[in-house]
Amino acid sequence: MIKLQDVSYVRLGTRDLEGATHFATDFLGLEVSERAKGTVYFKSDEREHTLCYFEGDPAEQAAGFEIAERDDLSSAAAQLEKLGHDVHAGTPEEAAARKVRDFIAFKDPSGNRIELLWRPAYSGKRYHGMRDAGITGFSHIGLCTTNVARDEAFWTQVCNARVSDRIGDAPLLRIDEIHHTIAMFPAAHPGIQHINHQVESGDDVMRSFRFLTERQVPMVFGPGRHPSSSAKFLYFEGPDGMVFEYSSGVRSIADELLYRERQLSFDPAGFCEWGSKPEIPEFQK
Ligand SMILES: [Fe+2]
Numbered sequence: 001m002i003k004l005q006d007v008s009y010v011r012l013g014t015r016d017l018e019g020a021t022h023f024a025t026d027f028l029g030l031e032v033s034e035r036a037k038g039t040v041y042f043k044s045d046e047r048e049h050t051l052c053y054f055e056g057d058p059a060e061q062a063a064g065f066e067i068a069e070r071d072d073l074s075s076a077a078a079q080l081e082k083l084g085h086d087v088h089a090g091t092p093e094e095a096a097a098r099k100v101r102d103f104i105a106f107k108d109p110s111g112n113r114i115e116l117l118w119r120p121a122y123s124g125k126r127y128h129g130m131r132d133a134g135i136t137g138f139s140h141i142g143l144c145t146t147n148v149a150r151d152e153a154f155w156t157q158v159c160n161a162r163v164s165d166r167i168g169d170a171p172l173l174r175i176d177e178i179h180h181t182i183a184m185f186p187a188a189h190p191g192i193q194h195i196n197h198q199v200e201s202g203d204d205v206m207r208s209f210r211f212l213t214e215r216q217v218p219m220v221f222g223p224g225r226h227p228s229s230s231a232k233f234l235y236f237e238g239p240d241g242m243v244f245e246y247s248s249g250v251r252s253i254a255d256e257l258l259y260r261e262r263q264l265s266f267d268p269a270g271f272c273e274w275g276s277k278p279e280i281p282e283f284q285k
Contacts, residue, residue: 002076002159004175005066007141007182008120009049009098010195012242013056020053020239027217028197028244029133029208033123039097044129044197045137048099048121051195058240061192062105062113063141065175070102070118077104083158090115109154110146111190131211133246134204135197142183142193142243144282145170151184164253165228168266172228179229179251185282193282194235194243202232202248209234221283224276228264233272235280243280 014020021040024030030042033049041049054060067073077087090103101119108114129135145151148169155161161173164180172180185193199205209223212234220243221235231247238244253259264270266285268277278284 002079002116003067003072004116004159004161004181005068006176007138008047008064008066008100008117009052009138010141010192011052011054011060011062011064011098011115012192012240013058013060014053014240015055015058016239017053017055023238024051024053025130027131027212027215028238029129029131029135031127031129033125036097041099043123043125043127044135045127046122047138048123050138052098053239058242059191060113062115063143063192064098064100064103064115064117064120066120067116067118073102073104073116073118076116077106079158080104080106108143108190109150110144112143112192133197133208133211134199134201134248135246136200137198138196139178139198139247139250140181140183140196142185142196142282144187144189144191144193145184146187146190148184148186155182155184162256163261164251164259165262165264167228167264167270170266174253177252177254179231179253187282192242194245194280196245196247198250199246199248205232205234205246205248208246212236220280221278222272222276224272224274226271227269227273228262235278 033043034041038055042051044050085106088105099121100117103117163171173182218237229250231250233247
């Protein structure tokens with residue numbers, strides 16, 4: 001069993017590093033933690049970085065998950081190879097570029113590049129966003145799946161994720177008490193489907209709705225409230241078509257024994273209890 005501790009970062013290729021940096025700082029509200037050749041690192045919480053844009057093909061994406069022990073990397077690699085996944089052992093240079101001590105990389109059954117990492121860097125320097133978006137931290141990702149049942153089995157049987165709720169057949173998966181850290185959405189292709197940052201309050205969601213609308217950032221869903229996690233949310237489009245989300249008030253599942261997963265409908269009402277309708281292809285039938 002691969003024991004995922006947390007989602008640590010997302011890495012995104014872009015042809016327009018300056019444009020992506022402008023969006024990530026002036027619109028999304030992240031802080032540049034470091035600029036290196038062809039790479040910009042962004043901070044959203046106490047960690048050294050939680051988002052990295054690098055010069056490259058926007059199809060080059062990776063999501064990094066922290067594991068607890070270095071030995072877990074070798075046992076995970078052995079388990080993944082046994083299941084037929086090609087596993088890449090990170091070089092010291094690649095680990096340094098991710099600000100981790102060690103990592104391995106592989107593709108999940110849909111073809112999403114996943115990195116398992118050990119000892120990500122934390123920073124003593126407090127996160128201070130370029131605008132006051134109220135961000136409290138990077139929290140979860142949406143992942144495209146080309147076969148929901150197969151991928152749910154991968155994340156829940158090979159890894160330690162558990163189903164919190166389902167929207168249609170799409171599972172919202174938790175790896176700790178937070179309602180979901182990975183949200184799976186059926187698609188014809190792999191890819192990171194959305195990137196979530198938590199904000200302090202519903203007021204922050206509404207402030208950003210106004211701020212981003214005035215600046216012609218395309219709104220793709222919300223403001224609304226998820227019946228699954230109970231979070232108030234806003235989804236909007238960033239560079240290279242990537243969807244970003246702010247949300248506040250995500251449910252915490254403190255008692256595993258008392259919690260039962262729920263089935264929600266794969267329609268606008270299953271995604272939003274305020275009546276907002278998604279303009280996100282993966283959220284539509
Ligand atoms: Fe989300």
